[in-house]
Amino acid sequence: MPSAPAGTLYRGHEGMWSWVAHRVTGVLIFLFLLVHVLDTALVRVSPEAYNAVIGTYHAPIMGIGEAGLVLAIVYHAFNGLRIILVDFWSKGPKYQRTMLWVVLGLVVVTMAGFLPRHLSNVFGG
Amino acid sequence: MSTSTIANPRDPYARKRLSRTNTELWAWLFMRVSGVILVVLIFGHLFVNLMVGDGVKAIDFAFVGGKWSSPFWQVWDLLMLWLAMIHGTNGVRTVINDYAEKHATRVVLKSLLTLGFVITVVLGTLVIFTFDSCPPGSPAELLPSFCTAA
Numbered sequence: 001m002p003s004a005p006a007g008t009l010y011r012g013h014e015g016m017w018s019w020v021a022h023r024v025t026g027v028l029i030f031l032f033l034l035v036h037v038l039d040t041a042l043v044r045v046s047p048e049a050y051n052a053v054i055g056t057y058h059a060p061i062m063g064i065g066e067a068g069l070v071l072a073i074v075y076h077a078f079n080g081l082r083i084i085l086v087d088f089w090s091k092g093p094k095y096q097r098t099m100l101w102v103v104l105g106l107v108v109v110t111m112a113g114f115l116p117r118h119l120s121n122v123f124g125g
Numbered sequence: 126m127s128t129s130t131i132a133n134p135r136d137p138y139a140r141k142r143l144s145r146t147n148t149e150l151w152a153w154l155f156m157r158v159s160g161v162i163l164v165v166l167i168f169g170h171l172f173v174n175l176m177v178g179d180g181v182k183a184i185d186f187a188f189v190g191g192k193w194s195s196p197f198w199q200v201w202d203l204l205m206l207w208l209a210m211i212h213g214t215n216g217v218r219t220v221i222n223d224y225a226e227k228h229a230t231r232v233v234l235k236s237l238l239t240l241g242f243v244i245t246v247v248l249g250t251l252v253i254f255t256f257d258s259c260p261p262g263s264p265a266e267l268l269p270s271f272c273t274a275a
Contacts, residue, residue, distance in 0.1 A: 027220060030213035034241060037206065037249045040189070044252050047186035047260065047267040058182050066181060073167060080160045087157065114176065121180035 014100050022079050025072040032069055063122030067115060074110045078103040152215055159208045166205040190258035190269040199253055206249045214242045 010016055042050040056062060082099045086092040092099075173192075175181055192198040217238055225231045259272035 023220060026213070026216045030217055033209055033213055034245055037245045037252075041248050041252045043186060043189050043256060047263045050186045050189070051267065054184055057184065063181065066175070070171060070175070073171070077160075077164045077168070081164065084157050084160065114171075117176055118180055121175075121182050 014097050018079055018082075018100050018103075022076060022083070025076040028072050029069070029076060058122070060122055063119065066122075067118060070114055070118070071107070071111060074107050074114075075103070078106045078110075156212060156215060159212045163205070163208055163212060166201060166208070169201070170205060186267050187269045190256075190272075193253065193256050194258045194269065194271070203250065203253050206253070207246065210242060210246050210249075214238060 039050075039053050042053055057066070079100075082096070082103050085099060086096050174184060193202070218235065221231060221234045221238065225234055258269055260268075265273045
C-alpha cells in the first residue's frame with residue numbers, strides 16, 4: 001500500500017468524505033429500492049400477502065431502519081444538489097466546502113421535522 | 126537516422142477521442158437531471174407515506190389501493206420507479222467500474238446488475254399497470270372503502 005501523500009487538497013478532507021458518504025448512501029438506497037419494489041409487488045398476489053409483509057415495516061426495529069433510510073436519502077438528495085452546483089455554478093467549486101456544511105445543516109433540519117413525527121407513529125400507541 | 130516530428134509547443138492541447146460516442150457524457154448529464162426530479166418525487170413520496178396521518182402504520186393494501194386508483198399517483202410512482210432504477214443502476218455501474226479490476230469480475234457483477242434492473246423495472250411496471258384496487262373474492266375490510274361503496 002502506498003502511503004497517503006500529505007497535504008493534498010482533496011484526500012482526507014470534506015470533498016473526499018462527502019463523496020464516500022454519497023457512494024455508501026447511494027448503494028444502500030439502491031439495495032432498498034430493489035427490496036421495496038418486490039414487497040410492493042405483493043399487492044398483485046393478494047391483500048393478505050401484502051399486509052403480512054408490509055406489517056413487518058410497522059415494527060419498532062424496522063421503524064429505526066426507516067429513519068436510517070430516510071437519513072441516507074435526505075443526505076444523498078441534498079449532497080446531490082451540491083454536486084450539481086459544483087458542476088454547473090461558476091462559483092460552485094469555490095464554495096463546495098461551505099455548501100457541504102449547508103447540506104449537513106439542511107439534513108439536520110429535515111430530520112428534526114421528520115423524526116418526531118415518524119418515531120411517534122412507530123412507538124406511540 | 127530517422128526523423129521524428131516534434132509537436133509545435135504553441136499548439137493547444139488536443140484531446141484524443143477514446144470512443145466514438147458520448148455515452149458517458151449523457152450518463153453524467155442524466156444523473157444530474159434525474160437527480161433533481163427524484164428529489165421532488167421521493168420527498169413527495171416520503172411525505173405522503175410517512176408524515177401524513179399515521180405514517181408508516183397506515184400503509185396496507187387499502188392505502189395502496191386508494192393511491193393507485195388515481196392516475197396521478199400511478200404516473201408519479203411509474204416515473205419514480207424508472208428514474209430511480211436507471212439512476213441507481215448507473216451509480217452502481219460506476220462503483221463496479223471503480224472497484225472491480227478483473228475483467229471477469231466486472232462482467233459477472235454487471236450481468237447481475239443488468240438482470241436486477243430488468244426484473245425490477247418490468248415487475249414494478251407490470252404491477253402499476255395491472256393493479257386492481259378491488260380484487261374479487263377478498264375480504265371487504267382489507268380493501269379501500271370505495272370498493273364496497275357502490
